[in-house]
Amino acid sequence: MCMPNLLAADNVTFEQQFPDTYTATIIAGYFGKNKEDVMDASFLSTTDLMLNDKGLANIDGIEIFTNLHTLELSNNKITTLPESLSNLTTLTWLNFSANKVTKLPENIGNLSNLNYICASDNQITSLPISFNSLPAKTEKWFLNNLLPVSAGTQDQLLLKTGLDTQTN
Numbered sequence: 701m702c703m704p705n706l707l708a709a710d711n712v713t714f715e716q717q718f719p720d721t722y723t724a725t726i727i728a729g730y731f732g733k734n735k736e737d738v739m740d741a742s743f744l745s746t747t748d749l750m751l752n753d754k755g756l757a758n759i760d761g762i763e764i765f766t767n768l769h770t771l772e773l774s775n776n777k778i779t780t781l782p783e784s785l786s787n788l789t790t791l792t793w794l795n796f797s798a799n800k801v802t803k804l805p806e807n808i809g810n811l812s813n814l815n816y817i818c819a820s821d822n823q824i825t826s827l828p829i830s831f832n833s834l835p836a837k838t839e840k841w842f843l844n845n846l847l848p849v850s851a852g853t854q855d856q857l858l859l860k861t862g863l864d865t866q867t868n
Contacts, residue, residue, distance in 0.1 A: 744764060746768070798822075
């Protein structure tokens with residue numbers, strides 16, 4: 701289901717923006733609100749979302765927070781990162797370690813301001829081509845995943861991305 705990028709002027713509630721009821725409840729609670737409350741401009745302008753250890757399985761709708769610099773999603777139950785995550789181009793810090801993610805969004809390379817990405821302790825089996833478009837300065841942590849690592853592959857990943865693959 702495609703959700704339009706909604707604005708506060710649209711009087712959208714948390715439960716309308718986030719298709720998963722539990723996610724809507726958790727994110728509304730983060731702002732001291734209920735899932736039935738309307739998201740106003742002060743919520744949309746937030747730069748940091750610390751949603752670690754919340755039991756989240758689905759973050760569809762997160763793209764409404766276009767001013768995010770930090771998105772902390774570690775220790776949840778997330779299996780899929782929405783493609784729309786790639787639209788959060790102001791992100792500098794992304795941590796979704798200790799989840800069950802199997803792949804990155806195809807356009808992850810759009811995150812041109814990313815300084816840090818931690819995807820350790822997931823079930824990632826491959827990296828999209830756009831991964832190589834992430835800034836060279838980006839610190840990348842992908843320990844304990846299912847990435848295929850042969851001697852040649854490991855050298856290429858380390859050379860191209862600075863990826864730490866020691867325990868993959």
